[in-house]
Amino acid sequence: MVEPMADNPIFDRVAIIGVGLIGSSFARAGMAVGAFGTVIGFDTNQTHLDEAMALGVVDEIAPDLTAAIAGADLVLLAVPVGAYRALGPSLKASLKDGAIVTDVGSVKADAIGALAPFMPQGVSLVPGHPVAGTELSGPAAGFADLFKDRWCILTPPTGTDPGAVEKVASLWRKIGSDVEIMDADHHDRVLAITSHLPHLIAYTIVATASDLEDQLRADNEGTDTVTTTEVIKYSAGGFRDFTRIAGSNPVMWRDVFLANREAVLEMLGRFSEDLTALQRAIRWGEADTLENLFTRTREIRQGVVEAGQAGRFVPTENGEKEPKDS
């Protein structure tokens, strides 16, 4: 936990648009360090909004988007990136002079394309992406430490007021993140390989596995197939890690793939080529090709461990150390 320091908020009035896992964690984190004066929540999901209020994640809930935005010093968008375009007119109409708009979307060039045209004079757009999350959704799943020791990438468009960028950066630092400034297009390429493609692959293999049983039913033959029960039962062999990723928010990820289409398709193309090459090596029994590749990939793992990105570690009763966060 970070120390509270209530008398010096960075932003007096903060509007959180979308109080799910990320939005509610952001509200909790900012309040925990005294960075926010008052937090106003808004969400099109009324159940989530009521839940956030009941949990004390927000101080007030707004009756509509306009009411949430009006008077806010900081507006945080924590909704699927596909919903940004619909927010534009309300933002344009209600943002106060000097306000800062930021977001937590996983795709940045598309976010800027959707939001920049609606920013009034005197308002700064400082897009952000905290590289953190869990496979859970909703306000109850959030927690103040979600962003601690994780990277937050800011991708301000050229010409953005440096003071606004620094203000947003200092907020993220105060809630425990390491901040990096990056070009939006470059961000989208980096995340296409480190996050979007892994999610796409995980979703695919889980679907492939669940189809095995369905196909047996459809064929109604005596084929030796694999049931979903078996897939679940023996998932500890590796599949389990994919199911965790494939349990992530479906709408959020649908939007990510559509908004970052070009970079995702490029990385997917490279992956498919490499997979086909491995497939051929297996078919032709090329032992050396396989072993060399499997040895090379170990080095990357070592890099991840050394960079402290393998998760925070907690000792367990048998002395193992295991990652604490997802």
Added chain:
Amino acid sequence: MVEPMADNPIFDRVAIIGVGLIGSSFARAGMAVGAFGTVIGFDTNQTHLDEAMALGVVDEIAPDLTAAIAGADLVLLAVPVGAYRALGPSLKASLKDGAIVTDVGSVKADAIGALAPFMPQGVSLVPGHPVAGTELSGPAAGFADLFKDRWCILTPPTGTDPGAVEKVASLWRKIGSDVEIMDADHHDRVLAITSHLPHLIAYTIVATASDLEDQLRADNEGTDTVTTTEVIKYSAGGFRDFTRIAGSNPVMWRDVFLANREAVLEMLGRFSEDLTALQRAIRWGEADTLENLFTRTREIRQGVVEAGQAGRFVPTENGEKEPKDS
């Protein structure tokens, strides 16, 4: 920890062939519950063998394979499945009457094909596969609780002495595993989707990612590429889980893919078709196709969590619950 009960060993003399992660964990687990009288270790890696002795994982080390096998009541093979065939003649020559041979290989039909022809009269072959592991290798990485609350699948060939099967099953139960008896071919199909394909995919994506930087160097162009440093830095977005799997023992996995070629290629074919369909949906902006698929995969995750296969959980300081073992 399971309670020790030293005076009633299930096997008096146990030979562990291969004292790496799995072999050494098996030795530790069996000794911890008093299931073994004396444990003899053998490994072609002399460093590992000395390490196992120094760690107290084995009681004795054998100078050669024949010495390890001779007089053993139970012989456990914990070496890559590709090495089984070379062990055959020594097993045939040295196994004592009434001995049981078992293994921990991830592929079972090929294991039986390699070992069964070398089993003398009066010796039982009870192949096994504990669905447990970590991405670490070597005797120091092993621990007694590795198999606790995990499945162990036994695939005895038709005609195997039921008494021998039960003896091996009771050993696994005593060290905390749930035992399942399965046909070897069926095992290989189940594991192809739940373990082998996930590993193949993880190895591939990690290789794809590490090639991005190399290509930049080769091209020497100004292309906006992604460096390995960036891949590692932002790996928390999903890639990290793949690097863990792709850090597994290269020789063991090379052998798995070669020994289970047919089932792996079939599952890989299905996966590739599904991935191509998703690729097309992204290219054509088919939002509903994506969302429907991503929603369907959530149910499987729920099944994994409910089946208790999502890892053992330990509470951490912020109240999260995280998997304890891999």
